[in-house]
Amino acid sequence: MVILQIVGYLFLFIASISSSVSMNFQKLAQYEIFYHDPRKRLRKRQTPIKTSVFCRPLFIIAILLSAGASSLDFMALTWLPPSTVGVFGSSSIIINLLVTRVILFEVPTKKEWVAITYVILGCLLAISVTPDHGSGMPVPQLLDRTISYVYIVLNWTVFLLFSMVLEKNILPAAIQRVGYPFIGGALGAQNVCMGKYIAYAFSNTIDGQLTVRLDTLLATILLCIGSVILHIYWLNKGLEKHDAYYCIIIYQTAWFMFTTLSGVFVYDDMSILTTPQQIMFIIGLLTAVYGVKRISVLHEKTPEGPETKVEESVDFIDTEPFKQSVN
Numbered sequence: 001m002v003i004l005q006i007v008g009y010l011f012l013f014i015a016s017i018s019s020s021v022s023m024n025f026q027k028l029a030q031y032e033i034f035y036h037d038p039r040k041r042l043r044k045r046q047t048p049i050k051t052s053v054f055c056r057p058l059f060i061i062a063i064l065l066s067a068g069a070s071s072l073d074f075m076a077l078t079w080l081p082p083s084t085v086g087v088f089g090s091s092s093i094i095i096n097l098l099v100t101r102v103i104l105f106e107v108p109t110k111k112e113w114v115a116i117t118y119v120i121l122g123c124l125l126a127i128s129v130t131p132d133h134g135s136g137m138p139v140p141q142l143l144d145r146t147i148s149y150v151y152i153v154l155n156w157t158v159f160l161l162f163s164m165v166l167e168k169n170i171l172p173a174a175i176q177r178v179g180y181p182f183i184g185g186a187l188g189a190q191n192v193c194m195g196k197y198i199a200y201a202f203s204n205t206i207d208g209q210l211t212v213r214l215d216t217l218l219a220t221i222l223l224c225i226g227s228v229i230l231h232i233y234w235l236n237k238g239l240e241k242h243d244a245y246y247c248i249i250i251y252q253t254a255w256f257m258f259t260t261l262s263g264v265f266v267y268d269d270m271s272i273l274t275t276p277q278q279i280m281f282i283i284g285l286l287t288a289v290y291g292v293k294r295i296s297v298l299h300e301k302t303p304e305g306p307e308t309k310v311e312e313s314v315d316f317i318d319t320e321p322f323k324q325s326v327n
Contacts, residue, residue: 008075011072011073015068015073015076016069016092018066018068019065019066019069020096020099020248021062021065021099022062022063022065023096023235024096024099024103024248026053026236027104027244027247028103029053029056029058029059032049032056032058033051033056034048038058039105070191070195070228073192073195074195075199093249094120096245096252097116097249100245104244104245107245108246112246112298114294115291115292115295115298116249116291118287118288118290119253119291122283122285122286122287123256123288125280125281125283125287126280126284126285137268139196139200140211140213140216143197144216151261151262151265151266152190155186155187155258156187156223159186162183166179166180166183174297177242178296180238181246181247181248181250183234184230184233184238184251184254185231185235185250185251185252186254186257187227187230187231187234187258188228188231188251188254188255189255189257189258190223190224190258191224191228191231192262194224196267197216197220198217198220201217235251238250238251249295250292250295253288256288257288260285
């Protein structure tokens with residue numbers, strides 16, 4: 001069992017790298033519409049490309065990388081509980097900062113680094129008490145509880161309504177900046193929530209026959225597909241206006257939080273923790289939320305596009321590309 005858990009964590013690590021590269025490629029596809037050199041953004045096109053960003057070759061490659069990452073996450077869910085997958089996925093925040101430096105030459109400001117540190121510390125604090133095994137109740141029985149249905153329906157209802165409000169631009173600026181990448185990550189966490197059931201269903205077939213209800217399995221597959229489509233769309237709505245490292249940090253933090261919450265409410269992972277461990281876990285979540293709030297306030301933008309504070313950035317690469325903005 002320990003060996004399988006190690007393999008599961010290895011899959012999660014590779015998935016984190018693939019997911020970070022995927023999201024950076026999605027940002028490159030956004031830049032390619034306006035620049036001949038999307039990485040450095042020094043040669044602006046006289047006429048932006050009319051083709052939708054979703055049809056760009058870089059975007060298609062990004063989707064393939066994302067699909068590979070999701071497949072590895074599903075395989076890891078065969079041996080690991082959702083809360084562990086979610087919290088371990090917080091390592092993607094660190095991986096993304098490294099990947100974004102290499103691919104897009106984007107660097108957080110010094111003040112933003114402080115906020116990012118809060119996010120990472122909060123995630124690590126939650127990791128320290130996250131269970132490495134489930135509650136012991138069969139997965140189909142866990143998903144069939146009323147609290148599971150209520151949690152899943154509330155997720156979809158709240159985030160769909162929130163997206164409609166964001167579209168109207170009537171919320172405070174700080175919330176608008178966080179909005180799309182946050183709900184993208186939060187709904188994207190449904191992949192793990194549904195993926196746990198799907199992984200269980202196919203790994204526990206007997207002589208080719210399912211041991212779970214077919215209608216429930218089909219519903220989880222449809223919800224999983226729907227969350228994939230919507231979370232990619234919402235993430236790219238954020239990438240249109242903000243730096244990749246900023247959007248992806250918000251996205252990944254929301255993904256970590258709601259993947260972990262699905263483990264709590266749907267798969268009852270927290271039932272095996274002691275009260276002090278539960279308190280520590282909550283403190284970790286709140287610390288990560290505070291970090292997201294700080295980075296949102298710091299990462300202001302002009303109406304024309306993302307504003308990069310070059311003079312405050314860590315000085316280790318050529319920062320000239322940051323003086324360009326997407327009109």
